[in-house]
Amino acid sequence: SQQGEEDPQALSIQEGENATMNCSYKTSINNLQWYRQNSGRGLVHLILIRSNEREKHSGRLRVTLDTSKKSSSLLITASRAADTASYFCATAVSNDYKLSFGAGTTVTVRA
Amino acid sequence: SAVISQKPSRDICQRGTSLTIQCQVDSQVTMMFWYRQQPGQSLTLIATANQGSEATYESGFVIDKFPISRPNLTFSTLTVSNMSPEDSSIYLCSVEREGPGGWDTQYFGPGTRLTVL
Numbered sequence: 001s002q003q004g005e006e007d008p009q010a011l012s013i014q015e016g017e018n019a020t021m022n023c024s025y026k027t028s029i030n031n032l033q034w035y036r037q038n039s040g041r042g043l044v045h046l047i048l049i050r051s052n053e054r055e056k057h058s059g060r061l062r063v064t065l066d067t068s069k070k071s072s073s074l075l076i077t078a079s080r081a082a083d084t085a086s087y088f089c090a091t092a093v094s095n096d097y098k099l100s101f102g103a104g105t106t107v108t109v110r111a
Numbered sequence: 112s113a114v115i116s117q118k119p120s121r122d123i124c125q126r127g128t129s130l131t132i133q134c135q136v137d138s139q140v141t142m143m144f145w146y147r148q149q150p151g152q153s154l155t156l157i158a159t160a161n162q163g164s165e166a167t168y169e170s171g172f173v174i175d176k177f178p179i180s181r182p183n184l185t186f187s188t189l190t191v192s193n194m195s196p197e198d199s200s201i202y203l204c205s206v207e208r209e210g211p212g213g214w215d216t217q218y219f220g221p222g223t224r225l226t227v228l
Contacts, residue, residue: 048211097217
């Protein structure tokens with residue numbers, strides 16, 4: 001069953017603006033991973049953040065994790081048309097590597 | 112990262128038939144995973160495939176419907192048996208490998224888009 005819930009379900013922004021999406025989960029986790037999916041294709045791994053970490057950066061991406069609130073956020077700064085995609089969070093509860101995915105946020109970046 | 116390929120990339124099949132999806136990884140991995148993504152939905156884990164042992168299926172998925180093979184450390188197949196339109200989905204394989212985030216980063220193949228008529 002899906003552990004994560006994401007909001008918003010959909011997001012439309014202007015090119016150059018920032019996009020923020022949130023992920024909440026129900027049980028304690030080992031790590032949380034963010035993925036991007038373009039038009040129903042394969043998933044591209046963006047960032048992994050561990051339960052003992054609070055923030056990570058990768059290029060224009062910033063991920064935060066608040067284990068007390070069981071939530072994470074993904075910020076995309078200075079968005080581009082190529083950022084148009086669905087974004088999923090996925091949690092690993094234990095060391096068996098299984099991922100439980102959130103429902104995803106669909107981001108549309110308008111030129 | 113990992114280079115993962117899947118075959119076929121897409122297929123249209125008739126009800127009652129079976130389709131075998133192949134997943135090839137560019138180097139040896141211990142565990143491979145198979146996920147299903149139904150139209151407009153998120154991903155759901157079908158099973159974990161370890162080389163040399165039976166696959167472990169998640170609740171709601173059974174071996175008779177989704178038999179899995181794992182003959183070596185770089186290859187796995189998933190068969191969707193006796194298909195119905197409800198099986199129309201994207202099927203993705205994944206592996207865990209060391210990545211920028213650490214040793215348990217999980218990478219996904221490009222997916223197989225299946226349509227059952």
